Amino acid sequence: MEITELTVHELKEKLANKELTITEITKAYADRIEEKEKGIGAFVTILKEDAMKKAQEIEEKVKANEIKGDLAGIPIGIKDNICTKGIATTCSSKMLENFVSPYDATVMEKVNNENMINLGKLNMDEFAMGGSTEYSAFHVTKNPWNLNKVPGGSSGGVAAAVAAGMVPWALGSDTGGSIRQPASFCGVVGMKPTYGLVSRYGLVAFASSLDQIGPITKDVEDCAMLLNVITGHDEKDSTSENREKVDYTLSLKNDVKGMKIGIPKEFYGEGISEEVKQKLEEAIQKYKELGAEVEEFSLDIANYALATYYIIACAEASSNLGRFDGIRYGYRTPNYENLKDIYKNSRTEAFGDEVKRRIILGTYVLSSGYYDAYYKKAQQVRTLVQAKFDEAFSKYDVILTPTAPTTAFNIGEKKANPLEMYLADICTVSVNIAGLPGISIPCGLDKEGMPIGMQLIGQKFSEETLLNAAYTFEQAVKFRKNYKPEFKNI
Amino acid sequence: MKVSKEEILHIAKLANLNLKEEEIDTYLLHLQDILNFANIVNNAPVEGLKETIGTNKNYNVFRKDEIINFEDNEALLANAPEKERNMFKIPKVIQ
Amino acid sequence: MSREDYEIVIGLEVHAELSTKTKIFCSCPTEFGGEPNTHTCPVCMAMPGALPVLNERVVEYAVKAGLATNCEIARNSKNDRKNYFYPDLPKSYQISQFDMPLCEKGYVEIEDENGEKKKIGITRIHIEEDAGKLNHNEFGGGSLVDLNRAGVPLIETVSEPDIRSSKEAENYLRKLKSIFEYIEVSDCKMQEGSFRADVNVSVRKKGANEFGTRTEMKNMSSFRSIVRAIEYEADRQIDVIEEGGKIEQETLRWDDVSGKTFSMRDKEDAQDYRYFPDPDLVAIKLSDEYIENIKNNLPELPESRKARYMSELGLSEKDSNLLTASKHLSNMFEKASAICKNHKLVANWLLSDISRILNEKEIEADQIPFTAEELAKMITLIEKGTISSAIAKKVVEELFENPKDPEEIIKEKGWIQISDEGAIKEVVQKIIQANPQSVADFKAGKDKAVGFLVGQAMKETKGKANPQMLNKMFIEELKK
Incomplete structure (x- = not known):
């Protein structure tokens, strides 16, 4: 038995019946990171020694009955845009290369309250802007299924670390697909919760009205468990929803009989690879076999949503990233004589091209003369997208689409063409635009042996329905049992 | 909409970014590409639709007027590139 | 043409710091002073990932201010971001309100040059956050940023361009200040910058329909400077026009020492604030009940106090006006009268010697160093014949210098009246x-x-x- 191949619910069981100890588990992960990180490059900061020390502390406290909780001593990885007190939080940017957060994000407080062990901070596209993790200022993360392919992004380090068994599970963030798309590319489970379900306090903002923290895990049960940890109302986040806490693990019924699944035909059209379509067809077939009622319908919003997404996300980002001015923290240029130089040179030298591109686009769409044509229009389209989804959810419990139009592409393949990279977000962004929950789970491999993900979308706060639908499919196809990343290098 | 070189320089200035002469054309090309695509929003059937303000329906989220002092004041200044007497130091600004 | 052929048009944007305990979007104290950067947290320091949550009292106070100035209160409102870079603005945007302010379309009544009543329109009152402070290092070169004030709540009150002279401007500002003090939303301490004005001035030929091009002088916090600056700037503009020149719309800096205005920002830096709704904050929806409740609990306003002084206490309109012009003066009057039961004598002393000294010292009534109890005691000593009016004058002077029990003062100084x-x-x-x-x-x-x-x-x-x-x-x- 490889410890690092176990899911968290399996680890939990083995901890409970004393087959494994907390230090054994942490040691196994530390060794795995040692072995695999060189080839993958999933981490920005590895906390190996900290983690081992903490594992021993927690182990002793558990023995002494000083702490309880079934997740005590379970390791975790954290995307590097989630603030961790006393630990560098870089957003994979030169701007924050040496930034140490003075406070913990709310989700980190929750993780720490469970006495989980942080194994390290995971690589991403700079400030979460990108879909391949190639825009990290530090290094490119490789896809564990094929080291020449991207892991997706922006939570590429997160998905790669989970897929490679370097962390048992991890937290990512999703603004336009940044959890689901890398989960799809790396053959793991990734969920973007309903906007407001998880506190954004301490998540370095990319686009405030779209960002949401969520789990990337090996399977759906782990996803439900981690969702249990991070959800809940937070007074520090005005957009946090004040709802009663739910135990998501109770929703995993392994039964979709009578569930109504909508298939929006526009999400299966032009630009979607044949192999992706084919595996999705098989998934649809599987759901039918499992007793779900499946129906095709029209949801003609994908292009509008994508255009809207880039307008809104960039507009908000251009404002959110204004605080990186070289005064209170972050990179300050050595080349300055006056304040203006500090602003301009610090920002120009420390932001990568993609971040600058989006700041410029965002500044443009908000600037006088263009606000009405772009930003204001986009906010109206947002209302339209929400209305179309509402209409769909009056008929269906869940909507099933591909997570991404293709499987993971080659490193370097799209980096030169930003628009092409943006178009790859076509299946995921509308979920953020409407503030809905979405989950990506693997549904097969393509001919090259790369994972294909399918996306289930639900109405607001229907996480339980989504998790059950995903779980039932997972139990039926047993992807994890059949396929494993092989760290190929071809 | 066609973006001119002057416009992109003006925008870069608002955003406090320098664009090198040799970069301008690439930025211009990419921006134009993306804007052409983004222009789809102007063909959307949004007649009579309100703008979305806020992703969820939350409203009147208020905080009580009660003082809570941040516990680690030192950490707030620890990342400063340059400081003096507990303040952030910058080149002289004439007001 | 001569000066008399021109009309001055003035609009004022007044920033008043609200007297809440905590900042507008975080739980840090608003208290003035304090060691630099000690009233700060991740939110007001704009640390990555930190988020704002609106202080409920800020909304309440802004609504109070709106109701006291006859505004309509918005049922639906929101916060917007105003984007610009400045070192005292840590997020590089100020959270303010753009197109949906909390209060709109109000007015206050003032006296014009000739003592006639005049309404000055209020366009809007909105809530926003204050910026930090730049301290200029005299020796080391460079500036130092202190963010204790960053995030202190402000209301900005924007007047209609209804004001026609520096005197009217002063009367309007005094009236607004007194209203905010009465309803206790701001302590309006001008010397601490908690009540300050941006002054917009333009001139036009009398009878003209169009406004002239205006210039703006920002952050002015003394009545005297505002009056001088308006007069100087109006004269300057008239001179420019008379010489065939054109006024440029620009921000000017008033220099109190030279008594002149100077051009401030370089002109190529045209601002574009790119306002948009702040996605970190949510809508503000005010119910009729909420507004009604605030209305019913509004403290007595100067107008009504004035009426009461005239009808119940038999004071003259002039004296009632003067006493109620400042809440502090009026409060001192009421408190001292209640103790010594001689409101006429209290009014006389407040409006004669005490007001004269305030003028000489160029301070406001809120800076009177002695208490109403001490004033009442002095009045009682006069009534009892323990001191004469002549001595009382000296006691008042002494109260300003070394405030303490007047009985002790006269004992120490040997000022007890000879009645033997x-x-x-x-x-x-x-x-x-x-x-x-x-x-x-x-x-x-x-x-x-x-x-x-x-x-x-x-x-x-x-x-x-x-x-x-x-x-x-x-x-x-x-x-x-």
């Missing part, structure tokens, strides 16, 4: 002997001579003799 008959008689006889001419005048029927003799006696006793007793005794002695 023997002692008074001694003085009277001495003065009579020294002034035979006055004695002769009195005997010749000139009653006024007594006044002169009393004056001499007061001089002799350094003002300590009881003047009524002196008067009586002089007449008795002279008639002998």
Whole structure:
């Protein structure tokens, strides 16, 4: 038995019946990171020694009955845009290369309250802007299924670390697909919760009205468990929803009989690879076999949503990233004589091209003369997208689409063409635009042996329905049992 | 909409970014590409639709007027590139 | 054309810091002063990932201010971001309100140049956050950023361009300040910058329909400077126009020392604030009940106090006006009157000697260093005859310098009035002997001579003799 191949619910069981100890588990992960990180490059900061020390502390406290909780001593990885007190939080940017957060994000407080062990901070596209993790200022993360392919992004380090068994599970963030798309590319489970379900306090903002923290895990049960940890109302986040806490693990019924699944035909059209379509067809077939009622319908919003997404996300980002001015923290240029130089040179030298591109686009769409044509229009389209989804959810419990139009592409393949990279977000962004929950789970491999993900979308706060639908499919196809990343290098 | 070189320089200035002469054309090309695509929003059937303000329906989220002092004041200044007497130091600004 | 052919048009944007305990979007204290950057947290320091949550009292206070200035209160409102870079603005955007302010379309009533009543329109009142402070390092070169003030709540009150003279501007500002003080939403301490104005000035030919191009002077926090700056700027603009020039729309800096305005920002830096709704904050929806409740609990406003002073206390309109112009003066009047039960005497002292000293010192009523109790005590001492008015004048001066119990002051200084008959008689006889001419005048029927003799006696006793007793005794002695 490889410890690092176990899911968290399996680890939990083995901890409970004393087959494994907390230090054994942490040691196994530390060794795995040692072995695999060189080839993958999933981490920005590895906390190996900290983690081992903490594992021993927690182990002793558990023995002494000083702490309880079934997740005590379970390791975790954290995307590097989630603030961790006393630990560098870089957003994979030169701007924050040496930034140490003075406070913990709310989700980190929750993780720490469970006495989980942080194994390290995971690589991403700079400030979460990108879909391949190639825009990290530090290094490119490789896809564990094929080291020449991207892991997706922006939570590429997160998905790669989970897929490679370097962390048992991890937290990512999703603004336009940044959890689901890398989960799809790396053959793991990734969920973007309903906007407001998880506190954004301490998540370095990319686009405030779209960002949401969520789990990337090996399977759906782990996803439900981690969702249990991070959800809940937070007074520090005005957009946090004040709802009663739910135990998501109770929703995993392994039964979709009578569930109504909508298939929006526009999400299966032009630009979607044949192999992706084919595996999705098989998934649809599987759901039918499992007793779900499946129906095709029209949801003609994908292009509008994508255009809207880039307008809104960039507009908000251009404002959110204004605080990186070289005064209170972050990179300050050595080349300055006056304040203006500090602003301009610090920002120009420390932001990568993609971040600058989006700041410029965002500044443009908000600037006088263009606000009405772009930003204001986009906010109206947002209302339209929400209305179309509402209409769909009056008929269906869940909507099933591909997570991404293709499987993971080659490193370097799209980096030169930003628009092409943006178009790859076509299946995921509308979920953020409407503030809905979405989950990506693997549904097969393509001919090259790369994972294909399918996306289930639900109405607001229907996480339980989504998790059950995903779980039932997972139990039926047993992807994890059949396929494993092989760290190929071809 | 066609973006001119002057416009992109003006925008870069608002955003406090320098664009090198040799970069301008690439930025211009990419921006134009993306804007052409983004222009789809102007063909959307949004007649009579309100703008979305806020992703969820939350409203009147208020905080009580009660003082809570941040516990680690030192950490707030620890990342400063340059400081003096507990303040952030910058080149002289004439007001 | 001459100066008289022009009309001055003034619009004012007043920023008042609200007297909440905590900042607008975080739980840090708003208290003035404090070691640099100690009233800060991740939110007001704009640390990555930190988020704002609106202080409920800020909304309440802004609504109060709106109701007290006859505004319509918005049922639906929101916060917007105003984007620009400045080192005192840590997020590089200010959270303010753009197109949906909390209060709109109000007015306040003031007196114009001629003492006539005039309404000054209020376009809007909105909530926003204050910026931090830049301290200029005199020795080391460079500036130092202190963010204690960053995030202190402000209301910005924007007037219509209804004001036509520096005097009207001053009256409007005093009125607004007094209203905010009365309803206790701001302490309006101008010396601490908690009540300050951006002044917009333009001129046009009398009878013209169009406004002239305006210039703006920002962050002015003394009535005197505002009056001077308006007058200087109006004159400057008229000169430019008379010489055939054009006024440029720009931000100017008023220099109090030279008494001139100077161009401030370089013109190529045209601002584009890129306002948009702040996605970190949610809508504000106010119910009728909420607004009604605030309305019903609004403290008494100056207008109504004034009416009460006239009808119930029989004070003149002028005195009532003066007393209620400042909440602090009016409160002191009410408190002292309640203790000593002599509102006329309290009013007299407040409006004469005390107001004169305030003027001389160029300070406002909120900086009066002594308490209403101390003032009342002094009034009582006058009434009891323990001190004369002449001594009381000296007591007031002393109260401004070293405020303490007036009884102690007069004891320490030896200012207790001489009311001992023997002692008074001694003085009277001495003065009579020294002034035979006055004695002769009195005997010749000139009653006024007594006044002169009393004056001499007061001089002799350094003002300590009881003047009524002196008067009586002089007449008795002279008639002998």
